[in-house]
Structure formats: structure tokens, C-alpha cells
Amino acid sequence: MIKDNYNKKKTVFSCEVFPPKRNDDIYDIFKTLDEIKLLNPDFISVTYGAGGSNSKKTATIAAYIQNICEVDALAHMTAVGLDDNSLTELLEELNRKQVQNVLALRGDKPRTMTDEEFDARYYKHASDLIKVIKDKSDMFIAAACYPESHPESKSKEEDISYLKLKADLGVDSFITQMFFDNDILYRFMDDIRKAGISVPVHAGIMPITKVNQLGTSVSLSGSSVPKKLSNLIAKYAEDPEGMKKAGTEYAIEQVTDLIKHGVDGIHIYSMNKSDVTTEIYKAAF
Numbered sequence: 193m194i195k196d197n198y199n200k201k202k203t204v205f206s207c208e209v210f211p212p213k214r215n216d217d218i219y220d221i222f223k224t225l226d227e228i229k230l231l232n233p234d235f236i237s238v239t240y241g242a243g244g245s246n247s248k249k250t251a252t253i254a255a256y257i258q259n260i261c262e263v264d265a266l267a268h269m270t271a272v273g274l275d276d277n278s279l280t281e282l283l284e285e286l287n288r289k290q291v292q293n294v295l296a297l298r299g300d301k302p303r304t305m306t307d308e309e310f311d312a313r314y315y316k317h318a319s320d321l322i323k324v325i326k327d328k329s330d331m332f333i334a335a336a337c338y339p340e341s342h343p344e345s346k347s348k349e350e351d352i353s354y355l356k357l358k359a360d361l362g363v364d365s366f367i368t369q370m371f372f373d374n375d376i377l378y379r380f381m382d383d384i385r386k387a388g389i390s391v392p393v394h395a396g397i398m399p400i401t402k403v404n405q406l407g408t409s410v411s412l413s414g415s416s417v418p419k420k421l422s423n424l425i426a427k428y429a430e431d432p433e434g435m436k437k438a439g440t441e442y443a444i445e446q447v448t449d450l451i452k453h454g455v456d457g458i459h460i461y462s463m464n465k466s467d468v469t470t471e472i473y474k475a476a477f
């Protein structure tokens with residue numbers, strides 16, 4: 193059980209994979225998981241496609257993690273794309289597949305959805321989903337948190353008050369949005385602990401191994417990029433191997449410092465790459 197690890201371990205180790213777009217690539221992710229499993233992670237999470245696209249693949253990959261890799265699987269799910277019936281079906285499917293852990297999210301507006309359709313979603317927020325999952329199941333429930341506040345929040349205080357709501361509803365752990373400056377995480381931890389949130393928090397670490405990663409996932413997250421990292425990106429703009437090495441080293445430094453500071457957990461956004469995840473794990477843990 194994921195929950196037990198927080199009492200047993202100094203730092204809980206987990207990582208994230210995402211379902212491949214092409215059906216044919218499902219065996220590639222299975223191979224990646226076979227490699228990540230060798231690190232004995234405490235759990236592996238699987239993302240849920242925007243608006244519920246690819247949701248079948250999320251359940252299939254989570255079942256592989258749980259039953260073939262024999263590692264606890266955490267299946268992401270989003271309020272966007274779910275209603276009462278489809279949520280019940282999804283929980284039943286995960287249960288049939290022995291997956292007992294979920295990451296409950298609101299989700300973002302998929303490109304194919306209009307603003308009206310997005311606003312009309314059945315569950316408005318992650319907290320609405322969490323309430324129902326609590327009522328309908330005994331699942332371990334994780335949720336997202338944002339060391340630099342969620343981009344839509346009016347203030348840090350407002351964002352933390354909704355985080356407190358998720359904690360009060362019974363969330364078992366939080367996983368942070370990616371961040372590249374550990375001091376931001378330490379300040380956030382002080383703020384949430386002062387607000388009475390005692391739930392374990394996994395620090396979400398995204399190794400930047402490609403120059404164009406900043407233009408895609410990082411800009412979507414709204415995470416700030418320290419000068420040290422943007423300098424590396426400028427330096428290795430024409431050197432993919434150099435960028436991969438420097439980006440991995442940057443992540444190793446981040447994780448080493450976070451462990452030293454006693455964070456509850458490290459969650460590596462693996463980008464489906466077992467080699468980088470393995471290198472970080474071996475160097476920092």
C-alpha cells in the first residue's frame with residue numbers, strides 16, 4: 193500500500209509515465225516500465241489524456257504496473273470528461289484490474305472543447321471528484337498542488353485554501369507541479385504546513401533533457417525557470433547529448449538537495465525515459 197511507505201521510508205520514490213499516442217507503441221511503455229521497476233519505486237503514476245482521451249490506455253498501463261511489474265499503480269483521472277456514470281464505471285474498471293490508487297484532477301480544457309463545453313462539465317473541480325471517490329470506494333487518493341500557485345488562482349492564499357479543502361476531504365498525498373528552484377518548494381511547504389495541511393507531499397521533478405522541452409510542457413505549467421537552467425539551455429542549444437547530460441545533472445542536484453531537506457517524496461516526470469530516471473535515482477537516493 194502506498195500509504196504505509198510514508199511511515200516506513202525517509203523519502204518515498206515515485207515516477208510518472210504517460211500512455212503513448214499510437215496503439216502500436218504500448219509495448220515500448222511496457223519495456224520502459226520493466227526497466228523502471230528495477231529501481232523498486234514505491235509507486236508509478238499514469239497520466240489521463242486531456243478530457244478523457246486515452247482513458248482505456250491509462251487503465252491498461254496501470255494494470256500492467258500493478259499486476260505484471262508488481263509495483264503500486266496510481267491512475268490519474270480528470271473531472272473534465274467524467275460524469276457520475278462514467279466515474280462509477282472507471283472506478284469499477286480500476287477495481288477489477290486491482291488498481292487501488294488514483295490521482296484526482298480537474299484537468300485542463302482540451303483543444304477540441306469549446307469554453308462553453310468546458311464550463312458545463314459535470315464535476316467542476318478536483319475536490320468534487322475527491323468527494324465522490326471517497327463515497328464510492330476505498331481508493332488511496334492523491335491530488336495535485338502548485339508550489340507557484342495554480343495559474344488560474346487569484347492569490348496564493350486562495351490556492352492554499354482549496355488545497356486545504358482537498359486535504360480536509362481526505363486526500364492521502366499531494367504531488368507538486370514541476371518546479372526548478374527548490375527554495376520555491378521550501379517556502380510553499382512552510383505556507384501549507386502553517387495552513388494546517390499535514391498530508392505528505394511529493395516534489396515533482398521534470399528533468400529538462402531537450403532544448404525544446406521548455407517551449408512545451410514547461411511553458412504550459414507556468415513554472416518559473418531560474419537563470420542557471422536557462423543558461424544551460426542556451427549553452428546546449430545545438431548539442432542534444434550535452435543538454436541531456438546537463439539537464440540530468442541539474443535534476444540530480446535538485447533531488448539531492450530535496451532529500452537532504454527531508455521532503456516526503458520525490459516524483460520524477462520520467463517522460464517515458466527509463467535511462468534518465470535511473471541515472472537520477474542512482475545518483476541521488
Ligand code: FAD
Pocket residue numbers: 238239240241242243268269270296297298299300316317318319320335336337342343344345346350351352354357367368369370396
Ligand atoms: P483544481 O484543484 O480543481 O484547481 C484548479 C483551480 O481552481 C485552482 O486555481 C484552484 O485554486 C481552484 N479551485 C480548486 N478547488 C476549487 C473549488 N472547490 N472551488 C473553486 N475553485 C477551486 N491533466 C490531465 O489532463 N491529465 C493528467 O493526467 C494530469 N496529471 C497531472 C499531474 C500533476 C501532478 C499535476 C500537478 C497536474 C496534472 N494535470 C493533468 C494538469 C491538471 O489537470 C491542471 O493543472 C488543471 O488546470 C488543474 O487541476 P487540479 O486538479 O489542480 O484542479
